[in-house]
Amino acid sequence: MNYIDNILSGLKVSSPAQQEFYQAVEEVLRSLAPVLETNKHYQQHSIIQRIVEPERQIIFRIPWVDDGGVVQVNKGYRIEFNSALGPYKGGLRFHPSVNASVVKFLGFEQIFKNALTGLPIGAAKGGANFDPKGKSDREIMAFCQSFMTELYRHVGPNTDVPAGDIGVGAREIGYLFGQYKRLTGRYEGVLTGKGLLWGGSLVRKEATGYGTVYFADCMLNDRGENLQGQTCLVSGAGNVAIYAMEKLYQLGATPIGCCDSTGTLYHENGLDLTLIKTLKEQKRESLANYLNTHTSATFTPVDDYPEGRHALWQYTADAAFPCATQNEINKNDAQGLVANGCKLVSEGANMASTQDAVECFIDSGIAYGPGKAANAGGVATSQLEMAQNASMQRWSFEKVDNQLQGISKSIYQQASDTAKDFGEPNNLVLGANIAAFKRVADAMIEQGVV
Ligand code: NDP
DSSP: OHHHHHHHHHHHHOOOOOOOHHHHHHHHHHHHHHHHHOHHHHHHHHHHHHHHHOOOOEEEEEEOOTTSEEEEEEEEEEEEESSSSEEEEEEEETTTOOOOOHHHHHHHHHHHHHHHHHHOEEEEEEESSSOOOOOOHHHHHHHHHHHHHHTTTOOTTTTTTEEEEEEBBBHHHHHHHHHHHHHHOOOOSSSOOOOOTTTTTTHHHHHHHHHHHHHHHHHHHHHOOSSTTOEEOOOSSSSSHHHHHHHOOOOOOOEEEETTTTEEEOOOOOOOOHHIIIIIIIIOOOOGGGGTOOOOOOEEEGGGGGOOOOOOSSSSSSSEESSSSSTOHHHHHHHHHHHTOOOOEOSSSOOOOOOHHHHHHHHHHHEEOOOOTTHHHHHHHHHHHHHHHHHHOOOOOHHHHHHHHHHHHHHHHHHHHHHTTTOTOOOHHEEEEEEEEHHHHHHHHHHHHO
């Protein structure tokens, strides 16, 4: 479709050298073709041109002092992408790979993910090219305080409510919140993922991982199956991966492999999740140390694998849950998984699979849940945290978990029903993108040219 090609080539001129962003935009726009062809008013209102351009991009300097007394400087971002459905909402990522392209792809995906939840939340994403690895607690605090010293001007409970992402967990959210409170004098729900003692919601820590597994269960149930007895590969060993593994065990499945940035862990008997939590959540150590306790497991360092990638997808399992980072499944990985009999992929990570890997999954007929639908439980539970903060209430674990399950089911149903309506029942990418787009686009039209 010429219309889409023109927008994509225009984007490459107006936003040069943003590969990850182009990839995310192209995937969405191609799947919208049937809607754009039959609903010309979206073109008349230039919805696509508006939706691919963030409403606001804040880029800032973050100076801080390391333990050696040396001043360090990092680059910070907050991309406020779309507020048609509510206050901006989306995580912060602290990782050396963070740049404008990565933050924009994440912010763009967030528009559609947040729309699918059915909740009143707009979309943003942010972060910094800061590497928390090997830093002392004092250095992390100094960095977070400097980051918030700029960010506080742009966020607020009714404006923009950041959360965590890679490299930003409970510790970082705590330091960020403390500095916001100090600068503004206000104790309010400006961040989600807060500690349970001071405004956090039960289930928020578990929500993205649990939600990704609930979504997987919905996909299997529709095929007359469930997760009981299934072997699973779960990439990553961070917040999303750990709680995906926890829910898999609870539903009778067995995670047999995971990974971190140092390498891949495989344990045929089933991973010892208590040990993984100790290594990763408490000690912040490499998964390689798992072998000190379980000698029958194997660990493949990333250095031993081509292009420094992790080796997880070479193993045979019934289901795969990529929960580490973007583009971690390429075409070869996807073909290997399918050839080895993998029948389900549910993405905890954002844009976990390259475009040709996604095509491989859809063409092969296996169940494939794209990140923006499968991992939306995290942001949905963040909104439940906002609702509790605004009403000064604290809900029980069961209440939040029930709502998370309900939202995961509803997202699956919307994506699946829309995919069927457009004659491609196995294409949840198309289903999720179209269902989400219509909600945002219609709201944008009703709100006029803003
Ligand atoms: P964390 O930082 O808690 O964990 C990331 C994990 O992935 C770490 O174990 C890290 O290794 C590992 N990892 C990162 N890059 C690689 C790589 N190239 N190869 C192998 N392992 C890698 O982040 P989250 O769990 O929060 O986020 C993971 C994914 O989920 C991201 O794509 C994020 O955008 C997405 N997501 C997160 C949400 C949330 O609520 N947190 C919500 C929705 C999506 P190491 O331990 O060595 O650092």
